[in-house]
Amino acid sequence: MTTQSQTNFSHLIGAVLRYTVLGIGLSVTLLPFVYVILSSLKTPSEIIQIPPSFFPKAPTWQNFITIFNDPKVPLGLFFFNSSFVAVARVGVTLFTSSLAGYIFARYEFGGKGVMFAVIMAQIMIPFQMIMIPLYLILVKLQLIDTLWGLIIPAMIDAFGIFMMRQFIEGIPRELIDAGRMDGATEFQIYWNLILPQLSAPLASLGIFTFMATWNDYLWPLIVITTHERRTLPLLLTWYSSSHGSRPSLTMAASVIVLLPIVLIYILFQRQIVANAATSGFK
Amino acid sequence: MASPGSLRRSQRRFAFSVMTPIMIYLMIFSLLPMIWAVILGFFDYSPARVGGTIFGLGESNPFVGIRNYLDMFSDSQPATVFRKSVSNTFLFTFLILPLNLAITLPLAIIIERSHARVKGFFRAVYFLPTVTSAVAVALIWGAIYNPQAGLLNSMIRTIGMTPPKAWLSDPQAFVFGIPLAMVALIVAHLWQDFGYNLVIFIAALQGIPQNLRDAAMVDGANEQQMFWYVTLPLLQPTLLFVCVMTILSSLQMFILAQVMTAGGPREQTTTMLMSIYSNAFRYQNMGWAAAMSMVLFGIIMLFTIVQFRFLRSDWEY
Numbered sequence: 001m002t003t004q005s006q007t008n009f010s011h012l013i014g015a016v017l018r019y020t021v022l023g024i025g026l027s028v029t030l031l032p033f034v035y036v037i038l039s040s041l042k043t044p045s046e047i048i049q050i051p052p053s054f055f056p057k058a059p060t061w062q063n064f065i066t067i068f069n070d071p072k073v074p075l076g077l078f079f080f081n082s083s084f085v086a087v088a089r090v091g092v093t094l095f096t097s098s099l100a101g102y103i104f105a106r107y108e109f110g111g112k113g114v115m116f117a118v119i120m121a122q123i124m125i126p127f128q129m130i131m132i133p134l135y136l137i138l139v140k141l142q143l144i145d146t147l148w149g150l151i152i153p154a155m156i157d158a159f160g161i162f163m164m165r166q167f168i169e170g171i172p173r174e175l176i177d178a179g180r181m182d183g184a185t186e187f188q189i190y191w192n193l194i195l196p197q198l199s200a201p202l203a204s205l206g207i208f209t210f211m212a213t214w215n216d217y218l219w220p221l222i223v224i225t226t227h228e229r230r231t232l233p234l235l236l237t238w239y240s241s242s243h244g245s246r247p248s249l250t251m252a253a254s255v256i257v258l259l260p261i262v263l264i265y266i267l268f269q270r271q272i273v274a275n276a277a278t279s280g281f282k
Numbered sequence: 283m284a285s286p287g288s289l290r291r292s293q294r295r296f297a298f299s300v301m302t303p304i305m306i307y308l309m310i311f312s313l314l315p316m317i318w319a320v321i322l323g324f325f326d327y328s329p330a331r332v333g334g335t336i337f338g339l340g341e342s343n344p345f346v347g348i349r350n351y352l353d354m355f356s357d358s359q360p361a362t363v364f365r366k367s368v369s370n371t372f373l374f375t376f377l378i379l380p381l382n383l384a385i386t387l388p389l390a391i392i393i394e395r396s397h398a399r400v401k402g403f404f405r406a407v408y409f410l411p412t413v414t415s416a417v418a419v420a421l422i423w424g425a426i427y428n429p430q431a432g433l434l435n436s437m438i439r440t441i442g443m444t445p446p447k448a449w450l451s452d453p454q455a456f457v458f459g460i461p462l463a464m465v466a467l468i469v470a471h472l473w474q475d476f477g478y479n480l481v482i483f484i485a486a487l488q489g490i491p492q493n494l495r496d497a498a499m500v501d502g503a504n505e506q507q508m509f510w511y512v513t514l515p516l517l518q519p520t521l522l523f524v525c526v527m528t529i530l531s532s533l534q535m536f537i538l539a540q541v542m543t544a545g546g547p548r549e550q551t552t553t554m555l556m557s558i559y560s561n562a563f564r565y566q567n568m569g570w571a572a573a574m575s576m577v578l579f580g581i582i583m584l585f586t587i588v589q590f591r592f593l594r595s596d597w598e599y
Contacts, residue, residue: 018392022404025389029408032473035433036422051439052431099300107297115301122312124586128534128555129579132562132572133318134311136329136337153311156304186296215415217537218555222563233417237541240421247425254418265413269406272413276478277485 033258040064040252047248063252072227073239075256081147082232086213088151093160093209094202100156101164102190106176122158127219135222149223150216150231160205167201168194204275207268214261232257322572323350330566343569350573360561364574366549367557373460374553375532377468378475382528383521385476390483391513405484409477416474420541423470424450427542453547461550463543471538475531479524486520487513526589533582554578 039047041059067073104116134153135144143149171194179189195202217233224230230238236257240250265272318337327333327343334340354361393404411419426433427449435445446455446462455462490513498512514521536555539545545552545560558578562571 018396021389021392022396022400026404026407028473029411031433032419032422032426033410035426036418039425048431050430052433052436054433054436096304100304103297103300107293109294109297109301112297115305118305118308122308124583125312125316126530126534126579126582128558129319129575130312130315132322132558132568132575133315135563136318136568137310137315139329156307156311186293211413215413215417217415217417218559222559233415236415236417236421240541247428247431250421251425254421258414258418261413261415262410265410269409273405273409273481276409276412277481 036251036254036258039248040255042248044246044248047251063248064256066249067252067256073235074228077228078230078232078235081229082214085147085150085231086210089154089213090206090209092151092155093157094206096155097157097160097164097205098168098195098198098202099190100161101166102168102194104161104165105168105171106173119156119158119161122156123162131219131222138223144223145225145229146223147229150213150220153219154213157205157209160209163201163205164198167198171197203268204271207264207272208275211261211264211272319572319575322569323576324348324573325569326350327569327572328566329568346569350570351577353570354573354577360567360570363549363552364554364557367552367554368577370464370550370552371533371535371554373464374468374471374535375529377460377464378471378532379525379528381468381472382476382479383524385472386479386483386524389476390480390487391509393480394484394487401484405481408480411474412477414474416537417541419470419474420538423466423473423538424542427466450543451547453550461547463547463551467538467542467551470542471532471535474538475528479528482520482524483517486517490516522589522592526585529585530582533578533585 035054038054038056040063041061042053042056043058043060043062046053046057068075100119104112138144138149138153141152143152175193175197176189179193184192215233216231220231220234224234227238236250236253239253243249321337321339324345324347325339325343326346326349327339329338331342332338333343339345354364389408393401393408396404425431429435429445429448432449434449438445446452448455449466450463452462457465494512494516495508498508503511534555535553536559539551539553540556540559543551545556554574555578558571558574561567561574
């Protein structure tokens with residue numbers, strides 16, 4: 001009886017310890033988010049007062065209103081820039097990845113192995129190695145300082161092709177044969193029969209590509225020079241450095257940039273986490 | 283119905299009509315830049331000078347052989363900064379790795395043992411920082427580290443201690459010989475990044491069959507023995523994968539340092555990628571920057587090869 005209650009007791013201690021650790025982790029993870037939101041609601045004088053306050057004394061939307069009304073910060077335009085690049089890259093990546101993945105999964109032709117190896121080699125090449133010549137190529141193509149300059153170098157995604165090929169290999173060949181029987185062209189088979197089967201991996205790849213593009217910083221920093229063509233991360237660093245004396249504005253701008261991606265995360269949290277766990281790519 | 287022969291021909295035609303543009307595209311946007319990067323490393327090249335007819339190489343952008351690489355060992359200011367950035371990058375990477383594992387592995391084990399409902403919740407919250415914009419993260423942590431009005435110093439003052447006078451800009455401040463600004467960056471990076479390895483570990487732990495644990499339990503193994511003799515050996519492939527991925531991403535650290543410290547104070551947080559970026563695009567010294575990027579590429583390849591070497595082992599259980 002005593003051993004029974006002892007194990008119960010040690011179980012209880014274990015559970016308390018576990019949840020304490022998880023709770024501490026939770027607060028550390030969430031604190032910066034809470035902090036940026038609370039700071040964005042403070043008045044300019046409160047955010048620099050000493051000693052600083054944690055909760056705003058008189059919460060105000062004034063910082064957001066200031067940003068929305070700033071003629072130098074047409075937020076609609078910057079949201080359009082970021083969305084345009086993200087949507088274009090998602091669309092192109094999904095199309096090329098599924099089409100090439102289908103070819104590699106279901107077609108036999110000379111040089112297939114070599115072509116697949118060439119594409120997979122892209123995974124090994126770090127972007128920093130090719131970024132200087134890529135910039136020079138974009139200069140030649142007159143794509144510097146355009147949103148296309150952010151889209152065109154990223155039209156083939158080796159990981160996406162690999163992922164689609166794996167998935168399409170699981171689709172029964174009978175489906176394709178049936179399509180050929182009905183006289184469908186090869187592209188029609190891809191478009192009408194294969195593509196509808198791919199909704200799950202396309203969603204995963206699409207969400208991942210969208211978030212990676214939305215948060216991309218180094219390449220836009222290199223390519224974009226005109227203020228009006230900035231994407232949101234570029235806008236954010238520019239805004240922060242030009243409003244250094246008013247940190248509450250920077251915090252509000254950060255909230256505006258964070259919000260869409262956090263909303264997407266809340267909606268697709270399950271797929272995003274499962275994706276990261278199985279593929280492990282960053 | 284077409285004959286089998288013409289069918290196969292139309293299939294081959296379709297395959298080639300898709301693959302040809304993709305291969306041409308890769309030649310222009312991948313193969314060409316790779317070769318060009320290697321070549322640039324042997325030239326004193328700046329896009330500001332006109333140079334020869336082929337890619338602007340030659341004439342005022344002369345071929346210099348391996349001088350860019352030799353210059354890395356010289357006493358010149360760019361070489362000193364570059365060497366500093368190499369040691370900073372390694373310092374950063376090899377502090378991040380053990381700290382990250384020390385957080386994510388125990389946390390993954392704790393989460394894996396929790397009830398299914400809370401498991402999903404904790405995993406989702408812990409993963410949240412990884413999806414957020416690194417620029418926003420850098421600005422938020424910059425505000426947290428602010429010496430006057432920042433959250434961290436006000437917390438330190440609340441518990442009655444004296445905070446450092448500046449977290450990100452004091453070149454004289456060190457913790458165990460590590461620049462304080464570097465420590466601050468590491469903390470911010472850990473915060474943003476730990477979710478990745480955490481979810482990978484949780485998935486790997488879930489893949490360990492219960493009957494192996496039951497068998498160890500029947501043999502009288504306690505929790506610690508279970509971890510060291512059952513869980514850890516089975517996690518080995520995952521552990522290696524996670525280590526290499528963490529090393530590779532840390533070696534390419536850029537955004538947090540660029541936005542939070544701009545490499546300062548006194549180049550104490552300048553990473554290799556920052557050094558490459560500023561030499562190529564700020565000082566237009568692209569030959570020199572290309573040579574540096576080849577060094578970073580070599581280091582990255584080394585770790586990639588290590589991963590492929592050791593990840594070959596197929597684990598069956």
